[in-house]
Amino acid sequence: MxxxxxxxxxxxxxxxxxxxxxxxxxxxxxxxxxxxxxxxxxxxxxxxxxxxxxxxxxxxxxxxxxxxxxxxxxxxxxxxxxxxxxxxxxxxxxxxxxxxxxxxxxxxxxxxxxxxxxxxxxxxxxxxxxxxxxxxxxxxxxxxxxxxxxxxxxxxxxxxxxxxxxxxxxxxxxxxxxRSWKQFHRACELVRNGRIGEVKHVEIGLPGDPAGGDPAPMPIPSDFNYDAWLGSTPNVPYTVDRVMPLEGFDRPGWLRMEQFGAGMITGWGAHHVDTAHWGMNTEHTGPVEIWGTAEFPTHGLWNVHGKFLTHAIYANGVTMDISGDFPNGIKWYGTKGSLFVTRDEQASPTAKPGDKVKIEPLVASDPKILDSVIGPDEIHLYTATEQHANWLECIRTRKQPTAPVEIGHRACSTCLLHHIAMKTKRHLHWDPERERFNHDDEANAMLSRPMRTPYIFENTFG
Structure with missing residues (x-):
């Protein structure tokens, strides 16, 4: 319609x-x-x-x-x-x-x-x-x-x-x-147009999550449909640290629970991997090899990954490392230089929690790279000034938005591949076309999870 x-x-x-x-x-x-x-x-x-x-x-x-x-x-x-x-x-x-x-x-x-x-x-x-x-x-x-x-x-x-x-x-x-922020768009255009030469390696830095959380069961609030909130995931006792604050809108505990997500590897990784793919021209595929290590909490309720380092290789030979030890952002290394991009503000390591400091969002190994002009016959990437406004405009025009579903899926699936590598602790071989691991039943079993009835794709709840 x-x-x-x-x-x-x-x-x-x-x-x-x-x-x-x-x-x-x-x-x-x-x-x-x-x-x-x-x-x-x-x-x-x-x-x-x-x-x-x-x-x-x-x-x-x-x-x-x-x-x-x-x-x-x-x-x-x-x-x-x-x-x-x-x-x-x-x-x-x-x-x-x-x-x-x-x-x-x-x-x-x-x-x-x-x-x-x-x-x-x-x-x-x-x-x-x-x-x-x-x-x-x-x-x-x-x-x-x-x-x-x-x-x-x-x-x-x-x-x-x-x-x-x-x-x-x-x-x-x-x-x-x-995709709607100027520095990320500019960075990806520079990389796609060869300003740092042929891309060989990418580093992605992500923030981290703390361990902790109180697992003690609590009464379910009378105005909260907890069963529907759990949805397709297993039925477990209610506790505020598993769900969200009873008052206010502080960062909720579910972000640190593997039952509901994978932690920062998808939380921030979905952003940064998408940007990396945009610059690498790999938005509709994924890596072919993935491996790495991670630490997971040994106490408390929250159980998403802590300190980690994962690696990947793409079919074109480009390698990617993702870790919390790298600066928060994306850095491409090419045969003629490097380019780093991040958000305009970062959490301050010395100020009070929540305080942010201004930082330089786009840095090149040679400052002249940043002054480069993209010619009319070169690659010009999709331009959107604000993500929600772009979506609303595309509803009117019926054109595809800057981050359509398949591109979002490929960024998310790449993050999940890194997460599976953390969990299996071994070298994995991935087929991006079939979206299956090669000769690895255990890893393939982690591509999906059982969905609790009635919260499944074919049903709705009343």
């Missing part, structure tokens, strides 16, 4: 249901003058699934800045977060319009949100283990999707998601926002 068709249906539905506006979250029939550029006939209606930390500080604010879109619904498995998410969006539109606004519908079940025909698209900001499951359901429901990275919990889930998205024709953008 085209966006124009969706908009026509949305307008008809809006008119038919105006008399029941309170039931769908509107306090009264709102004239277009209240919305201005957000008038229902012009906008992309967005639902936010998962309205915790990353949604509040990154995803929802970026979408709210775009006049051509309106967040009309929020969904979360914690009741108080639904209320706080509604308030967050309503307060923004109240300030924007200068008039009281109460037009956001709250949901506790993402399938009910996906069933709302007035919603054109969804932004998914849930824990990692829910990403592929919800995104696949969303595209099957005819929604375009902005999906927080990493794309999936396992390589098999990622393949399923990519195939499903491509079969539906929906627009899916992976939250690899470094």
């Amino acid at each position: 085209t966006l124009a068709q969706k908009s026509a249906i949305s307008r008809r539905t809006f008119v038919k249901t105006a008399g029941a506006a309170v039931a769908v979250g509107f306090p009264t029939i709102l004239p277009s003058s209240v919305f201005g550029q957000m008038a229902p006939s012009k906008q992309i209606n967005v639902g936010a699934i998962g309205v915790g930390r990353i949604s509040r500080v990154h995803d929802m604010p970026a979408i709210l800045k775009v006049d051509g879109a309106r967040i009309m619904a929020v969904c979360d498995l914690a009741g108080h977060r639904v209320d706080e998410g509604k308030q967050f969006v309503n307060d923004f539109y109240t300030k924007k319009t200068g008039k009281p606004y109460d037009g956001v519908t709250g949901y506790h079940n993402y399938n009910e949100l996906l069933a709302n025909k007035d919603i054109d698209a969804v932004v998914i900001s849930t824990p990692d283990h829910q990403h592929a499951l919800i995104a696949a359901a969303a595209v099957r429901a005819g929604k375009d999707v902005y999906l927080q990275k990493p794309a999936s919990l396992t390589i098999a889930e990622g393949r399923y998601l990519s195939d499903t998205v491509q079969s539906t024709g929906q627009i899916l953008q992976i939250g690899s926002q470094q």
